[in-house]
Amino acid sequence: MDASPEKVAKIIDGIAIAKDIRLEITSDVQKMKEVYGKVPGLAVIIVGERKDSQTYVRMKRRMCAEVGFVSFDKDMPGDASEEEVLQAVKAFNEDSAVHGILVQLPLPKHIDEQTVLSAISLEKDVDGFHPLNIGRLAMKGRDPLFVPCTPKGCIDLLDRSGIKIAGKRAVVLGRSNIVGMPAALLLLHRDATVSIVHSKTEDPASIVRQADIVIAAIGRPETVRGDWIKPGAAIIDVGTNAVDDASKKAGYRLVGDVHFEEASKVAGHITPVPGGVGPMTIAMLLQNTLNSAKRVLAKEVPLEKLEIRPKQVAV
Ligand SMILES: Nc1nc(=O)c2c([nH]1)NC[C@@H]1CN(c3ccc(C(=O)N[C@@H](CCC(=O)O)C(=O)O)cc3)C=[N+]21
Numbered sequence: 001m002d003a004s005p006e007k008v009a010k011i012i013d014g015i016a017i018a019k020d021i022r023l024e025i026t027s028d029v030q031k032m033k034e035v036y037g038k039v040p041g042l043a044v045i046i047v048g049e050r051k052d053s054q055t056y057v058r059m060k061r062r063m064c065a066e067v068g069f070v071s072f073d074k075d076m077p078g079d080a081s082e083e084e085v086l087q088a089v090k091a092f093n094e095d096s097a098v099h100g101i102l103v104q105l106p107l108p109k110h111i112d113e114q115t116v117l118s119a120i121s122l123e124k125d126v127d128g129f130h131p132l133n134i135g136r137l138a139m140k141g142r143d144p145l146f147v148p149c150t151p152k153g154c155i156d157l158l159d160r161s162g163i164k165i166a167g168k169r170a171v172v173l174g175r176s177n178i179v180g181m182p183a184a185l186l187l188l189h190r191d192a193t194v195s196i197v198h199s200k201t202e203d204p205a206s207i208v209r210q211a212d213i214v215i216a217a218i219g220r221p222e223t224v225r226g227d228w229i230k231p232g233a234a235i236i237d238v239g240t241n242a243v244d245d246a247s248k249k250a251g252y253r254l255v256g257d258v259h260f261e262e263a264s265k266v267a268g269h270i271t272p273v274p275g276g277v278g279p280m281t282i283a284m285l286l287q288n289t290l291n292s293a294k295r296v297l298a299k300e301v302p303l304e305k306l307e308i309r310p311k312q313v314a315v
């Protein structure tokens with residue numbers, strides 16, 4: 001494919017795809033309710049008053065209601081102690097109506113995130129942030145119980161857009177525990193040839209230019225420019241950066257890590273921001289929670305009689 005200036009990439013519509021997924025989930029939840037008298041339960045713990053965190057948590061709780069889950073809300077003050085947060089996690093670990101536990105990040109500075117994430121029961125770690133789930137993700141043949149939602153959503157966007165992964169060159173920008181690193185591992189498990197570009201990489205543009213698939217997760221606005229992109233490449237933009245914009249009522253607008261206007265003239269497929277990866281993150285959280293509830297059911301109902309199967313049964 002050549003990069004003639006009039007060429008325009010196909011937009012990957014994360015809002016529509018996430019909605020399809022929520023419909024699939026809703027139908028499984030209805031069946032679960034009819035046949036077994038149970039619905040999935042998701043507990044969301046938020047500590048402190050960060051505006052962005054409150055917005056995300058509100059969206060998660062709204063989506064839970066939409067698909068028929070029960071949501072358990074625990075809103076704690078910003079000066080809650082680590083011990084108190086751990087107690088809240090423990091209570092949800094022990095509550096059989098709760099199939100998934102999410103502790104909204106970032107936590108206030110006086111609380112150690114790894115201590116809290118490690119306290120979440122492995123069977124309820126729907127964010128996939130528990131070190132054992134991350135460790136399993138890194139191992140061939142040892143599937144984790146839960147895959148982190150944002151990277152999982154990125155792969156699902158590629159799959160549902162008909163983009164082939166096996167054998168392709170993929171470049172991930174960013175190496176965070178919650179997006180870049182797991183995204184690279186997932187691509188590797190799908191037989192892509194994977195490079196990770198990060199803050200110390202020399203000449204990142206030359207690496208990105210080789211990629212058939214780009215996942216950008218660095219949290220720096222419009223860093224990936226049009227001339228970094230191989231014509232026809234698939235671009236998944238995880239960045240959600242607020243930049244000042246006086247023409248907007250809120251005083252800011254959201255932009256990705258990719259310069260959308262430039263990139264969409266070169267790429268074959270591209271996700272918009274907002275409306276790309278963001279909605280998928282929440283859809284994957286719901287999917288992980290549903291699968292967790294199915295796994296609990298599979299322990300109570302003989303597998304051959306189970307009408308809705310979990311993706312994976314044993315630990
Ligand atoms: N334990 C934990 N799990 C998370 O999954 C988690 C977290 N902590 N902390 C913060 C990040 C961020 N995150 C997003 C979820 C949805 C959108 C989303 O739906 N964004 C919309 C735009 C929303 C808007 O307009 O502000 C979109 O991109 O279209 C974005 C970001 C989950 N996170």
Ligand SMILES: [Mg+2]
Binds near residue numbers: 140144
């Ligand atoms: Mg593995």
